[in-house]
Amino acid sequence: MKRRLAAAAAGVMLFSMILSGCQASKGLETDSLKITQYKDVEVEQVSKPEEVTDENVDNMIQAVLESNSQVNEITDRAVENGDTVNIDFVGKIDGVEFEGGAGEDYPLTIGSGAFIEGFEDSVVGHKTGETYDWNGAFPDNYGNAEYAGKDVVFTITVNSITESQVPELTDEFVKNVSEESKTIDEYKKEIRKQLEKENETAYSDELASKVWEEVVNNTEVSKYPKEKVEKLSGDLIDSYKSAADTSGMEYEEFLEVQTGMDVETFEKRVDEVVKDRVKQNMIAEAIAKKENIKLDDSAYEEQLEVIAQNNGIKDVEELKKMASEEELKEMALGNLVMEWLAEHCIQKAAE
Numbered sequence: 001m002k003r004r005l006a007a008a009a010a011g012v013m014l015f016s017m018i019l020s021g022c023q024a025s026k027g028l029e030t031d032s033l034k035i036t037q038y039k040d041v042e043v044e045q046v047s048k049p050e051e052v053t054d055e056n057v058d059n060m061i062q063a064v065l066e067s068n069s070q071v072n073e074i075t076d077r078a079v080e081n082g083d084t085v086n087i088d089f090v091g092k093i094d095g096v097e098f099e100g101g102a103g104e105d106y107p108l109t110i111g112s113g114a115f116i117e118g119f120e121d122s123v124v125g126h127k128t129g130e131t132y133d134w135n136g137a138f139p140d141n142y143g144n145a146e147y148a149g150k151d152v153v154f155t156i157t158v159n160s161i162t163e164s165q166v167p168e169l170t171d172e173f174v175k176n177v178s179e180e181s182k183t184i185d186e187y188k189k190e191i192r193k194q195l196e197k198e199n200e201t202a203y204s205d206e207l208a209s210k211v212w213e214e215v216v217n218n219t220e221v222s223k224y225p226k227e228k229v230e231k232l233s234g235d236l237i238d239s240y241k242s243a244a245d246t247s248g249m250e251y252e253e254f255l256e257v258q259t260g261m262d263v264e265t266f267e268k269r270v271d272e273v274v275k276d277r278v279k280q281n282m283i284a285e286a287i288a289k290k291e292n293i294k295l296d297d298s299a300y301e302e303q304l305e306v307i308a309q310n311n312g313i314k315d316v317e318e319l320k321k322m323a324s325e326e327e328l329k330e331m332a333l334g335n336l337v338m339e340w341l342a343e344h345c346i347q348k349a350a351e
Contacts, residue, residue, distance in 0.1 A: 027218070028290050032225075033282055036218040038341060043210040045347040049199035057191050064177060065166050074161040078127045084109045085123055086159040091152050098147065105159065116142075116152075123156065131157040208338040211345045215287075221279050232274045237267060281330050284337040293340055295333045303332035 026039040071084075079085055085108050091101030110120050122134040134154045142148040167173055174187040181187040244254035255266050287293070295303075301316075307328070308319040320328070 028286060030286055032223045033219055033221045033279075033286060035215065035283065035286065036220075038215045038218065038283075038287055039344050040346050041211050041214045041218070041341065041344075042346045042348050043207070043214060045349045046203060046207045046210065049196070049203045052192050052195045052199065056195055057188055060191050060195060061169060061188070065169060065173075066164070068173075068177065069164040069166045071162050071164055074163055075128060077161075078125050079110060079123050079158065079161055080163075081111050081124060082109070082163070084162045084164070086162075087123065088157040088159060089154050091154045093147065093150050093152050098152075101152075101154075119154065122154075123158065126156075126158050128158055128161055131155065204339075204342065207345070207347070208342040211341045212338050215283060215341060216280060219279065219283050221275075221282065224275055224278055225282075229271070229274055229278055232278070233267075233270050236270050236274065240266075280334065284330070284334040287337050287340070288333055291340060293333075293336050295329060295336060299336060300329065300332050303335050304328060306335065307331055 026037045027035045028038070029035070074083065087106050087108055088104045089102060089106065090097060092098070093101075108114060108120065108123070110123060112120070114120070116136060116138055118136045119134065122132075122136075126132060132155075134156060135151070136154065137151050138144075138147045138149060140149045169184060171183050174181050174184060178187055178190060181190045240255065240258075241251050243258075244251045247254060249257070252263055255261055255263060259266055261269065288295075304316045304319060308314070308316050311319075313319045313322070323331075
């Protein structure tokens with residue numbers, strides 16, 4: 001009986017060691033940090049990309065058409081619904097001009113609902129150069145209680161009238177806006193692929209972001225690279241000092257105006273922000289080394305394109321002017337690691 005109990009106990013211990021070893025293999029530890037788990041990280045399931053419909057394609061093409069509209073000045077007719085007019089206006093309540101009730105060279109698209117009810121309709125039918133009075137009233141539920149429900153008289157001058165002429169979708173138009181399509185049918189297929197790619201990217205980005213957040217939370221840093229933290233903190237603080245000089249303000253005053261913090265609080269916050277950035281770089285480098293994730297020249301150039309696009313920067317050359325090579329390589333490697341983590345995570349349906 002004792003032998004069986006001993007054997008059972010040994011089996012339990014062995015099973016426990018196997019489980020423990022399996023869990024440990026999902027994390028890593030270096031001299032500077034410990035990641036409890038980065039493999040098979042569990043995250044809430046991300047919804048799969050929605051199917052691109054014909055309506056989605058048509059709406060995208062319509063947006064492209066409107067972005068290529070030609071604005072024409074109208075001189076031979078009165079204002080019509082949908083026109084954009086440039087106006088001067090002065091509003092008076094009980095014969096007295098009120099605050100916020102006047103404007104000059106104000107661009108107004110008729111039908112936009114930017115003004116109180118009736119204002120825009122009153123402009124319709126008037127020609128360039130005409131000045132007239134319009135009698136109206138603020139609605140009872142108007143945001144400014146002082147004006148709510150009161151009668152108002154606006155004196156309005158129409159300075160100019162313009163209309164947007166949206167081009168037609170033709171093969172010729174397609175050739176002008178696309179580098180790969182020559183016909184309408186080809187362009188619709190191109191737009192569909194573009195939207196599908198955007199949906200896939202949005203899905204991948206959301207998943208990668210969730211996994212990365214979990215991995216960062218699973219990490220404890222025992223030792224930061226002191227020189228790097230001091231340099232990054234110093235650079236950030238110096239940028240605020242330079243901005244203060246440019247604005248003609250003292251550093252302390254500038255911080256109070258721009259951040260609402262005193263020097264001590266601000267510089268403590270800088271230290272926290274910098275350490276968070278450094279921590280994330282340390283995590284990416286540790287996982288990349290462990291999993292042999294290489295940032296070769298090809299991968300680097302590909303990631304530069306992604307970084308530029310995600311940050312609304314027109315091209316890679318412009319991106320390279322905005323950040324050092326070291327910073328860009330850190331961002332590129334971080335992206336590769338996040339992609340790897342997303343591929344090795346577990347998505348769990350919400351309960």
